[in-house]
Amino acid sequence: MPLITCKDLSLGYDGKEILHGLGFEVCAGEYLCIVGENGSGKSTLMKTLLGLNQPFSGSVVLGEGLKKNEIGYLPQQTQIQRDFPASVLEIVLSGFCGVMGVKPFYTPAQKSAAVRNIERMGIPHLKNRCYRELSGGQQQRALLARALCATGKIILLDEPVSGLDSKATAEMYDIIERLNREDKITVIMISHDITAALKYATNILHIGGEIFFGKKEEYMESSVFSNSFGGEKV
Amino acid sequence: MILLSVYLFTRFLNLFSEYDLAVRLIKKLGIADIFDELAFYFKFPFVRYAIIVGVLIALCSSLLGVTLVLKRFSFIGDGLSHVAFGAMAVAAVAGLTNDMPFVLIVTVISAVLLLRTGQNAKIKGDAAVAMISVGALAIGYLLMNVFSKSANISGDVCTTLFGSTSILTLNKTKVWICIGLSAAVVALFMVFYNKIFAITFDESFAAATGTRVSLYNLILAVIIAAVIVLAMNLVGSLLISALVVFPALSSMRVFKTFRSVTVCSAVISILCALSGMLISILASTPVGSTIVVVDIAVFFVFYLIGFLKAGIKK
Numbered sequence: 001m002p003l004i005t006c007k008d009l010s011l012g013y014d015g016k017e018i019l020h021g022l023g024f025e026v027c028a029g030e031y032l033c034i035v036g037e038n039g040s041g042k043s044t045l046m047k048t049l050l051g052l053n054q055p056f057s058g059s060v061v062l063g064e065g066l067k068k069n070e071i072g073y074l075p076q077q078t079q080i081q082r083d084f085p086a087s088v089l090e091i092v093l094s095g096f097c098g099v100m101g102v103k104p105f106y107t108p109a110q111k112s113a114a115v116r117n118i119e120r121m122g123i124p125h126l127k128n129r130c131y132r133e134l135s136g137g138q139q140q141r142a143l144l145a146r147a148l149c150a151t152g153k154i155i156l157l158d159e160p161v162s163g164l165d166s167k168a169t170a171e172m173y174d175i176i177e178r179l180n181r182e183d184k185i186t187v188i189m190i191s192h193d194i195t196a197a198l199k200y201a202t203n204i205l206h207i208g209g210e211i212f213f214g215k216k217e218e219y220m221e222s223s224v225f226s227n228s229f230g231g232e233k234v
Numbered sequence: 235m236i237l238l239s240v241y242l243f244t245r246f247l248n249l250f251s252e253y254d255l256a257v258r259l260i261k262k263l264g265i266a267d268i269f270d271e272l273a274f275y276f277k278f279p280f281v282r283y284a285i286i287v288g289v290l291i292a293l294c295s296s297l298l299g300v301t302l303v304l305k306r307f308s309f310i311g312d313g314l315s316h317v318a319f320g321a322m323a324v325a326a327v328a329g330l331t332n333d334m335p336f337v338l339i340v341t342v343i344s345a346v347l348l349l350r351t352g353q354n355a356k357i358k359g360d361a362a363v364a365m366i367s368v369g370a371l372a373i374g375y376l377l378m379n380v381f382s383k384s385a386n387i388s389g390d391v392c393t394t395l396f397g398s399t400s401i402l403t404l405n406k407t408k409v410w411i412c413i414g415l416s417a418a419v420v421a422l423f424m425v426f427y428n429k430i431f432a433i434t435f436d437e438s439f440a441a442a443t444g445t446r447v448s449l450y451n452l453i454l455a456v457i458i459a460a461v462i463v464l465a466m467n468l469v470g471s472l473l474i475s476a477l478v479v480f481p482a483l484s485s486m487r488v489f490k491t492f493r494s495v496t497v498c499s500a501v502i503s504i505l506c507a508l509s510g511m512l513i514s515i516l517a518s519t520p521v522g523s524t525i526v527v528v529d530i531a532v533f534f535v536f537y538l539i540g541f542l543k544a545g546i547k548k
Contacts, residue, residue: 069444098444130490
């Protein structure tokens with residue numbers, strides 16, 4: 001049974017429909033890239049998967065005992081965060097906020113898990129540093145560590161490499177791939193970078209205009225791909 | 235060994251003479267007189283009440299200040315305090331003797347509405363705050379003018395706006411209400427500290443991972459409203475924003491973790507309120523504006539420290 005099944009979704013905001021008849025499913029261990037032009041509804045779709053947006057019609061069903069608060073999320077950075085006075089550890093710990101319900105404080109086990117997740121991201125030396133003084137790539141790693149605190153199963157990434165330089169971008173893709181391959185974490189990623197999407201993903205969801213959902217190999221053969229990225233050599 | 239003890243002994247003597255010197259210096263500068271004067275004032279219960287309430291209000295408002303500044307809601311204090319002003323006017327016209335519960339309820343409702351509209355509304359957060367703020371101010375003043383039985387309307391209005399004397403006219407019930415409310419605010423803040431951090435830093439992540447964001451926003455709104463109504467007694471409705479933003483901004487110049495910023499702004503706020511009140515007693519200046527001026531001075535000191543710290547790092 002798939003982790004997430006979407007049936008006949010119709011999405012939009014402010015009462016305006018931008019996507020309809022969307023259906024796809026994500027199974028455990030897959031790496032799904034969502035591609036499409038700006039304004040095609042990628043972020044809206046992700047918010048719907050997370051339950052932040054209600055779809056106009058259709059349904060999102062979670063399977064295999066996946067609970068709503070077990071979905072990790074790496075949102076795009078907001079203006080507020082850029083000058084936020086907080087240490088990396090404080091931010092990573094806040095990933096546990098959803099699972100602890102009404103309990104007011106973090107347990108020692110959660111604290112050590114947060115430290116482990118920071119180490120997994122390769123930034124143990126930045127544990128007590130101030131978030132706003134980090135580079136873009138380091139900030140993204142801290143936020144990814146936070147997302148890992150919220151989940152061990154599935155992680156949703158909204159353009160995780162936007163605004164990063166090429167070295168940080170490569171490192172970020174590397175980390176995400178490791179999480180997928182070694183830790184068997186299911187990945188759903190919005191990406192502008194079709195090259196990387198085709199390199200790392202197992203499945204592709206193309207939205208905006210024509211809709212395509214299927215294996216990466218099928219996508220590269222499809223007319224949707226050649227129409228959108230026709231002349232581009234991948 | 236002997237040498238060491240001799241050394242320590244001389245140091246001790248030195249210390250003693252230094253203490254002696256300090257005492258003489260204090261006498262010379264007339265600082266002792268100041269202490270005498272303060273002791274004189276502290277004999278009056280209303281002065282003691284004012285100090286207790288002032289410190290508590292400063293503590294509460296600074297705790298929330300960090301969150302409000304970071305959420306880009308610095309002006310919410312201003313807006314809500316004007317609502318409270320309007321509510322007070324209505325209460326006065328209706329002839330309510332204890333206006334606190336009424337004012338509190340009205341302010342809580344407006345706080346809830348304001349923080350809700352911040353998320354998804356046609357009128358954006360800052361415009362909504364501005365609208366409610368000036369609207370309530372105008373209605374309040376109008377009501378006070380048309381229906382007031384007092385001869386000195388502009389004096390009454392000035393008092394509510396700048397809190398010039400109201401802190402010194404607190405009766406025992408009001409003091410206990412203040413103590414109770416501030417204890418509740420501090421307790422709620424500590425219990426929900428981690429949640430408040432999560433929804434301040436990243437509301438959509440918190441919501442996505444199962445934190446009940448709207449519930450905690452509601453709690454936050456209620457706490458804010460309670461603090462505003464409390465703080466009106468101390469600094470009046472025009473100066474509340476200063477109590478909310480200055481300590482938070484000062485500590486953000488120097489400190490870098492959420493916890494240290496929060497603790498530091500609480501300490502700054504308490505010390506500023508205390509020294510501001512003492513100065514205002516001695517120099518007979520208005521309480522509210524003196525506290526705010528001390529807050530401003532401290533902000534510049536911290537700004538300088540932050541600047542120097544950054545310079546040293548480079």
